[in-house]
Amino acid sequence: xxxxxxxKTGAVLTGSLGLCEDGYIRLDFNALQHTELIHLVSGLDDDxxxxxxxxxxxxxxxxxxxxxxxxxxxxxxxxxxxxGSRDGRAYYMMVGKPRSNIMLIDDQCRDLGFEATADxxxxxxxxxxxxxxxxxxxxxxxx
Amino acid sequence: xxxxxxxxxxxxxxVANALSVYRHKVFVEMLGWQLDTPPGIEQDQFDRADTVYxxxxxxxxxxxxxxxxxxxxxxYLLGDVFPQLLNGLAPPSSPDIWELSRFAAVDFSGQTPVxxxxxxxPVTAQLLHESIRCAGRLGAKMVITVSPLGVERLLRKxxxxxxxxxxxxxxxxxxxxxxxxxxxxPG
Numbered sequence: 001x002x003x004x005x006x007x008k009t010g011a012v013l014t015g016s017l018g019l020c021e022d023g024y025i026r027l028d029f030n031a032l033q034h035t036e037l038i039h040l041v042s043g044l045d046d047d048x049x050x051x052x053x054x055x056x057x058x059x060x061x062x063x064x065x066x067x068x069x070x071x072x073x074x075x076x077x078x079x080x081x082x083x084g085s086r087d088g089r090a091y092y093m094m095v096g097k098p099r100s101n102i103m104l105i106d107d108q109c110r111d112l113g114f115e116a117t118a119d120x121x122x123x124x125x126x127x128x129x130x131x132x133x134x135x136x137x138x139x140x141x142x143x
Numbered sequence: 144x145x146x147x148x149x150x151x152x153x154x155x156x157x158v159a160n161a162l163s164v165y166r167h168k169v170f171v172e173m174l175g176w177q178l179d180t181p182p183g184i185e186q187d188q189f190d191r192a193d194t195v196y197x198x199x200x201x202x203x204x205x206x207x208x209x210x211x212x213x214x215x216x217x218x219y220l221l222g223d224v225f226p227q228l229l230n231g232l233a234p235p236s237s238p239d240i241w242e243l244s245r246f247a248a249v250d251f252s253g254q255t256p257v258x259x260x261x262x263x264x265p266v267t268a269q270l271l272h273e274s275i276r277c278a279g280r281l282g283a284k285m286v287i288t289v290s291p292l293g294v295e296r297l298l299r300k301x302x303x304x305x306x307x308x309x310x311x312x313x314x315x316x317x318x319x320x321x322x323x324x325x326x327x328x329p330g
Contacts, residue, residue, distance in 0.1 A: 040310070040313075040318075064293065078292070099296065099307065114304075
């Protein structure tokens with residue numbers, strides 16, 4: 001495994017091996033659960049169909065959102081979303097798996113791997129109330 | 144579509160000059176990049192003797208795509224201009240990592256559909272494939288790029304193993320990030 005480097009400035013992620021030479025931040029799931037995330041940027045996807053066409057229904061509204069940690073080294077997680085409907089209201093739903101600079105490790109400090117990390121990130125994001133911040137960013141950016 | 148690659152001295156006569164003109168049309172005129180360039184020509188400090196170019200031509204011989212590869216053991220765009228995208232890590236300097244930059248696949252002749260996203264058309268996908276294969280022939284195990292945010296998921300959709308080398312940052316209004324791509328045939 002690559003040698004860890006821990007940045008000296010700012011609060012350091014607890015339970016983290018730090019930022020490694022391969023660019024990954026290695027931490028265990030417990031540390032991830034306690035990592036505070038804030039909204040960085042959100043945006044809409046380009047519409048490859050060319051937008052609304054008369055009589056063919058409404059094109060799905062989709063986009064991406066990016067979040068980062070308040071602690072250093074900076075954890076970065078991004079994912080895609082689509083606007084669906086829940087209880088008759090518009091609702092942002094995650095699509096696919098998240099993308100990040102994180103590699104989760106087990107209690108033996110072994111990498112869990114790309115896919116397992118993404119799956120566990122989804123579990124973390126289930127606890128994050130991200131829809132409101134994303135909607136506010138989209139509304140502000142495109143209004 | 145015909146794709147060739149090489150250092151500028153090894154490109155066929157006229158291709159290097161035509162490439163500079165094409166890059167100006169794409170990056171300065173079409174995308175509006177604020178670059179300090181002579182009129183009609185786009186070159187920067189990373190266009191050197193050891194820079195490797197990938198150039199694609201349509202059936203009439205017009206350039207319809209380009210890319211540039213730089214060794215990270217010499218000055219390169221991410222290391223010199225955008226090191227802040229690396230989360231505090233020193234920019235990589237390794238014969239195993241080459242930088243891909245000035246990637247574009249715009250057809251000004253109008254013979255093929257204009258790409259709706261950076262890698263979303265078959266032409267751009269083929270150019271990307273050849274660029275990464277070229278990097279592999281040069282010894283690269285990974286390619287690093289400074290890219291707009293959407294590139295990571297597009298690369299994954301194309302079957303590449305791509306990930307962020309650091310958190311994205313909004314630079315001059317554009318969310319950018321450093322992207323690492325495995326040099327392997329896409330899955």
